Amino acid sequence: MDGIHDLGGKQGYGPIEVDDDESPFHHDWEGREWGIAQCARTPGITIDWWRHCRELIKPEDYLGRPYFDSWAQTDFSTYIEAGWITLDEIDAGKALTEDTNFGNPVTAMTLQQVLQEDHDHAVRFDAEIDVPVAFSVGQLVITARHGNKGHTRLPQYARGRRGTINAYNGAHVFPDLSAEGTEIHQHCYSVCFAAAELWPESEASHDKVYLDLWESYLAQA
Amino acid sequence: MPEFDAGKVAEIHQHLHSHLPSESALRVKALETLLVDKGLVNPQTIDAWIEAYTDEIGPKRGARVVAKAWCDAEYKNRLLQDASAAIDELGFLGKATAHLKVVENTDQVHNLVVCTLCSCYPFSILGIAPAWYKAAAYRSRAVRDPRGVLAEFGVAIDEDVEVRVWDSTAELRYLVLPQRPPGSEEMNEEQLVELVSRNSMIGTDRKLGADSKGKG
Numbered sequence: 001m002d003g004i005h006d007l008g009g010k011q012g013y014g015p016i017e018v019d020d021d022e023s024p025f026h027h028d029w030e031g032r033e034w035g036i037a038q039c040a041r042t043p044g045i046t047i048d049w050w051r052h053c054r055e056l057i058k059p060e061d062y063l064g065r066p067y068f069d070s071w072a073q074t075d076f077s078t079y080i081e082a083g084w085i086t087l088d089e090i091d092a093g094k095a096l097t098e099d100t101n102f103g104n105p106v107t108a109m110t111l112q113q114v115l116q117e118d119h120d121h122a123v124r125f126d127a128e129i130d131v132p133v134a135f136s137v138g139q140l141v142i143t144a145r146h147g148n149k150g151h152t153r154l155p156q157y158a159r160g161r162r163g164t165i166n167a168y169n170g171a172h173v174f175p176d177l178s179a180e181g182t183e184i185h186q187h188c189y190s191v192c193f194a195a196a197e198l199w200p201e202s203e204a205s206h207d208k209v210y211l212d213l214w215e216s217y218l219a220q221a
Numbered sequence: 222m223p224e225f226d227a228g229k230v231a232e233i234h235q236h237l238h239s240h241l242p243s244e245s246a247l248r249v250k251a252l253e254t255l256l257v258d259k260g261l262v263n264p265q266t267i268d269a270w271i272e273a274y275t276d277e278i279g280p281k282r283g284a285r286v287v288a289k290a291w292c293d294a295e296y297k298n299r300l301l302q303d304a305s306a307a308i309d310e311l312g313f314l315g316k317a318t319a320h321l322k323v324v325e326n327t328d329q330v331h332n333l334v335v336c337t338l339c340s341c342y343p344f345s346i347l348g349i350a351p352a353w354y355k356a357a358a359y360r361s362r363a364v365r366d367p368r369g370v371l372a373e374f375g376v377a378i379d380e381d382v383e384v385r386v387w388d389s390t391a392e393l394r395y396l397v398l399p400q401r402p403p404g405s406e407e408m409n410e411e412q413l414v415e416l417v418s419r420n421s422m423i424g425t426d427r428k429l430g431a432d433s434k435g436k437g
Contacts, residue, residue, distance in 0.1 A: 005338060005339065006337070006338060007337050007338075007357055007360040007361040008335075008337030008338070008360070008361065008364045008365070008388065009337075009361065009364055009365040010357075010361040011361070011365075013356075013357040013358040013361045013362065014358050015358060015373055016353050016356070016358050016359050016362070016370060016373045016374070017352070017353055017356065017358065018353060018373060018374055019351065019352055019353060022279075022280070022351070022419060024274050024275055024279065024348055024349035025271070025275070025349065026352070027245070027246065028246070029245055029246040029249040029250070031271040031274075031275070032249050032250075032253055032267060032271070033249045033252075034270060034271065034274060034349065035266070035267030035268070035269075035270035035271050036249070036252060036253055036256065036262055036267055038267075038270045038316075039262050039263065039266045039267060039270060040256055040261050040262040042222075042223060043222060044222040044223050045223055049223060049225055051338075051339055052227065052230075053230050054339065056227060056230045056231050056234055057234050058234055058235065058238055061234070061238060063357060065245065066245050067340070067352070067355045067356075068245070068249070069245040069248060069249070072245070072248050072249045072252050073234065073237055073241075073248070075252060076233070076237055076241075076252055077230050077233045077234055077237065078223065078230075079256075079261075080233050081223055081224065081226060081229055081230050081233060082222055082223040082224070083222075084259070084261065085255055085256075085259065087233070087236055087240075089255055090236075090237070090240060090241065090251070090255070091240055093251060093254065093255075094254065094255065094258055095255060095258040095259050105260030105261075105263070106260060106261065106262060106263045106266070107263060108263045108264075108265035108266055108269075109263070109265070109266040109269050110269060111269045111272050111273060111277070113269070114266065114269040114270055114272075114273045115273055115277060115278075118273060118278065118315040118316050118344075118345055119312070119314060119315045119345075121315060121316050122305070122309075122314045122315050122316070122318055122319040122345070123319055124319045124320070125319070125320065125391075125392040126320070150227060153338060153390045153391060154390070155337055155338055155388070155390065157337075157364065157365075158388075169320070169391065169393060172320075172391055172392060173392075175391075179225070180225045181223065181225045188391055190393075198364070198365075199365055202365075206383055207367060207368075207383060207384040207385070207386070208383065208384070208385045208386070209364050209385075209386045209388060210385060210386065210387050210388065211388045211390045212389070212390050212391030212393050213390065213391070214391075
């Protein structure tokens with residue numbers, strides 16, 4: 001999806017607002033949203049579906065509202081789409097049915113339990129697959145000219161561009177299909193692009209940009 | 222269960238745009254109220270997650286990994302080979318770091334990390350990402366004008382140094398291993414930890430030590 005989220009290389013967003021404040025949260029509500037996002041998940045949801053739901057936020061809201069606000073809106077949308085809460089309940093500001101059908105309410109976790117869960121939540125996305133790899137390190141490749149109409153992790157700025165395979169990452173869950181609820185693994189590579197290949201003003205540059213890309217985004221150059 | 226219906230989600234966002242209060246604090250309050258009402262989240266667990274990422278999990282973890290790598294060549298080798306296993310030796314493996322890669326700065330190379338498509342970040346080793354990392358200005362410019370971005374952080378990169386930008390487009394996450402500052406040879410690991418800034422592990426700080434801008 002060629003959405004507002006695909007920001008790489010877009011111009012006009014101004015200088016970086018460098019901020020030396022290292023507090024993790026600048027407002028109480030940001031911490032609340034972080035916590036909600038950690039402890040609440042709808043069954044069957046995938047990280048790629050959640051990301052896609054965030055990408056579907058109206059552009060003016062995506063750019064104009066604070067970062068964790070967009071997480072809250074994404075959470076609302078995934079819960080509503082999966083039927084766990086309803087638009088009527090949003091408007092009412094409370095649950096409208098006693099029969100939540102979600103089993104017992106979740107119990108409280110302590111700090112120690114949460115730290116353990118963070119450690120246990122080091123989710124791996126790779127798996128062994130029987131398909132041989134199509135590319136080897138050092139090989140020249142060219143990326144697809146167009147993206148997927150749904151979720152994809154091939155940014156617009158790196159489409160139709162020539163790069164070099166820098167490393168093989170293993171077979172990882174393919175995001176374009178994971179965002180539709182289908183989990184398949186596909187070979188994933190670190191691909192190196194010369195800045196000069198990506199940007200008209202970088203012709204004389206020797207800088208590099210590295211992306212992690214799935215095999216079906218790539219063809220032999 | 223989700224139906225993975227993007228059209229439906231676009232309609233939901235439209236509804237939320239006009240039906241939710243405009244203030245972020247009230248929107249999040251509305252979400253928490255509903256989810257607690259439904260028994261889907263527990264408010265004390267939310268408190269515990271806030272505490273975990275305020276007091277326990279943050280850039281101090283990354284700084285410890287860097288200082289250890291500076292002091293212990295074998296640890297550094299393990300870190301560069303398999304960073305997830307190496308941080309697990311210190312108990313720091315966790316959220317978003319199962320596929321961690323460490324990229325090393327040298328006299329000839331400077332590394333910079335970004336996520337142009339969302340805001341992917343190695344949470345369990347660096348904590349919550351800084352606001353600028355998640356903002357449109359950084360996400361749009363880091364891949365196109367990295368030297369200009371670095372200049373705004375007060376970091377000048379010599380012409381002969383190659384800048385490598387790592388766009389986190391898959392589930393791999395990146396941690397920059399900054400160079401050990403000159404003059405720190407006598408310092409022990411504990412003292413070195415204090416020299417490692419958060420930004421140096423993202424790549425928006427380069428020269429650490431006495432003239433470093435400190436924690437930034």
